[in-house]
Amino acid sequence: MEELETVCSYHPGRPTTLRCNRCGRPICARCARRTPVGYRCITCVREQQKIFDTAYWYDFPVAFLAAALVCGVGSILGSFIGFFILFVAGFAGMLAARVVNWAVRHRRNRFLWIAAAAGGIAGSLPIMIPTLVMGLLSYEELGAAGLATLGFGLLWPLGYMVVAVVFLISNMKGFRLK
Numbered sequence: 001m002e003e004l005e006t007v008c009s010y011h012p013g014r015p016t017t018l019r020c021n022r023c024g025r026p027i028c029a030r031c032a033r034r035t036p037v038g039y040r041c042i043t044c045v046r047e048q049q050k051i052f053d054t055a056y057w058y059d060f061p062v063a064f065l066a067a068a069l070v071c072g073v074g075s076i077l078g079s080f081i082g083f084f085i086l087f088v089a090g091f092a093g094m095l096a097a098r099v100v101n102w103a104v105r106h107r108r109n110r111f112l113w114i115a116a117a118a119g120g121i122a123g124s125l126p127i128m129i130p131t132l133v134m135g136l137l138s139y140e141e142l143g144a145a146g147l148a149t150l151g152f153g154l155l156w157p158l159g160y161m162v163v164a165v166v167f168l169i170s171n172m173k174g175f176r177l178k
């Protein structure tokens with residue numbers, strides 16, 4: 001009877017009654033991966049991910065540049081309108097995600113959203129440079145008050161960056177696939 005006991009395919013010493021619902025391989029509780037369609041073995045989960053990871057290596061710099069461009073243009077447009085910059089930011093983030101998906105020809109990768117988010121941050125930074133430089137140059141004359149003004153001047157661009165990147169990430173296709 002001992003020999004008939006089912007053991008985990010990855011751990012020969014571990015008896016189990018659980019099976020992968022795709023290939024039928026016996027798996028122990030530790031090897032089982034919970035997926036939306038039931039418990040699967042590690043091999044099947046990996047194979048499934050390969051189908052989703054269709055992006056080429058150059059899709060990462062492309063995603064970065066596309067997101068940087070859209071977020072950069074948005075931050076310049078937004079800098080003229082004060083509070084409404086946050087609406088522009090949301091729109092720019094969504095648009096950036098669309099442009100990124102188009103630029104990589106809708107190929108996917110679980111990590112592509114990171115490249116896009118980094119691009120969004122990089123693209124939102126240049127608009128802050130004039131404020132920073134001015135603040136630093138006038139620091140001698142203005143002192144602490146000057147620094148406070150500088151901090152306030154950076155609030156909108158910073159808010160823009162956060163909102164744009166959040167919208168960008170949440171609109172990236174691969175983001176939901178973990």
Ligand SMILES: [Zn+2]
Nearest residue numbers: 020023041044
């Ligand atoms: Zn399996």
Ligand SMILES: [Zn+2]
Nearest residue numbers: 008011028031
């Ligand atoms: Zn196991």
